[in-house]
Amino acid sequence: MLSQESLARIDVEVAKYPPEQKQSAVMGALRIAQEEKGWLANETIDFVARYLDMAPIAAFEVASFYNMYDIEPVGKHKITVCTNLPCALSGGVHAAEYIKQKLGIDFNETTADGKFTLKEGECMGACGDAPVLLVNNHRMCSWMTPEKIDQMLADLDK
């Protein structure tokens, strides 16, 4: 169900914990599975749970508890903009509005061509760099002026 490469990366996570505590690796394993699959379907979560000898329901609880796991399909690129107060004071909301207008979607929507999903995020621990956004969970972009947003969307669209 997952590629050999993903399984090898999951094994690296498992090795961080005592042998009888494989479940500790579930967060890393779900992240790796999501990177490969784009989002976490039930069967992917089931597979991860079985790989770690844990109950599927326990893995599902983890996948639904943490915000960065997608248990619904998302567009090819997920953009998460921080609008929490410190960012909002320096343009976080304006940046989000600009993206909404450019993509013609609201938060929690995906463009008709399936390319972009927009999410509202909470503090990313980078408030000094506002406006801040995340691309596909793992790439943080700082000081996002309209020009930089245009550039970013154009690059992602290639």
Add this chain to the structure above:
Amino acid sequence: MSTHELIFAGLDGDRTWRLEDYVARGGYSALKKIINEKISPEDVIAEVKKSGLRGRGGAGFPTGLKWSFMPRAFPGAKYLACNSDEGEPGTFKDRDILRYNPHSVIEGMTIAAYAMGCERGYNYIHGEIFDVYQRFEEALAEARAAGFLGQNILGTDFGFELFAHHGYGAYICGEETALLESIEGKKGQPRFKPPFPASYGIYGKPTTINNTETFASVPFIINDGGEHFLNLGKPNNGGTKIFSVSGHVGRPGNYEVRLGTPFSELLALAGGVRGGRRLKAVIPGGSSAPVLPADIMMDCTMDYDSISKAGSMLGSGAVIVMDESTCMVKALERLSYFYFEESCGQCTPCREGTGWLYRVVHRIEHGKGRPEDLDLLNSVTANIMGRTICALGDAASMPVQSFVKHFGSEFEYHIEHKQCLVPADVQNEGSKIYVGPTC
């Protein structure tokens, strides 16, 4: 007016985080000193106690005292955890420590493990900073290869294994017992205390949890002595502290200064209030700390005792600056939404109460407030505080109480006139995109 850097001293952005740079700055000399001079674990803890170091994660608990709670003779594993789940709005210092000086955290944790007899540790890293997590993994590999981590550290029989655990988006995992659950591969729901982590932590074993900046301070205490560290700050508030200054300032960013530095100096370091506008309010310790009006804040020094005397908390050292263009109702609305969104839902007063707080502030902001709403807000907070498993309930309540206390007239104006005291165009101008000279 100046910074006083220990953790940030000699750093050059992305260029100086590697082991060789750290060693060139004098890194790992504290660990070597302990090993070479055979300093006992008890003496390490005594030195940390002498330093007056208080936890940099939010609660300000004395670190040496916390370390002394760990059982000395315990058969079996003891654990150490570093809390790098920096999610308290306004806080962005641990990210900079980890990306620019990761070995200071590794050395601090290794010394802590020696002092408390921990054989294994985890650094729990905030989900949103994936590249920082990857860099920390690299730093760990460097430290292992150089014999600063692993079995037989520096040729002795002291061993300590350290790993990075990556979070994936849950503010509550910054609460220390939720963090433990998360390391065990579960939902991050806080545990009832007692038992405290020092007796029942990761996998039920004795565990000590400290913040990233707390650990990063430890090598300096060992190298220069606890007393020297204490004297950098003021009595009961030892050392330097990194303040994350955000919001309406000219140069948002991290500033490491001596504890006890006047707030006015910190504000000046951060470029003063932006665009010549007037200071209105400051949240001095992260979003959970009570807000203070400008005049009270301008009389404070930046240390635990001064801020607490003024009616707030130094917390994580996140200083959120708001100028006169800010609508305080709107500011509170955003914070209340955050706590509602991030409540783990385990306790009824927090789960239901945070929803109430958000909905009432939301309706005031949107011109649908009722005359009785301020009393309602106060009674909801009274029903949350002290009645929950973890401190998130209090953290959601304190902003509400303090905003209403200090800026009640703005809330009343909203309720009466269905609009804000601060004109919409002024608000819009004040909250527009500002990237400052940093970028």
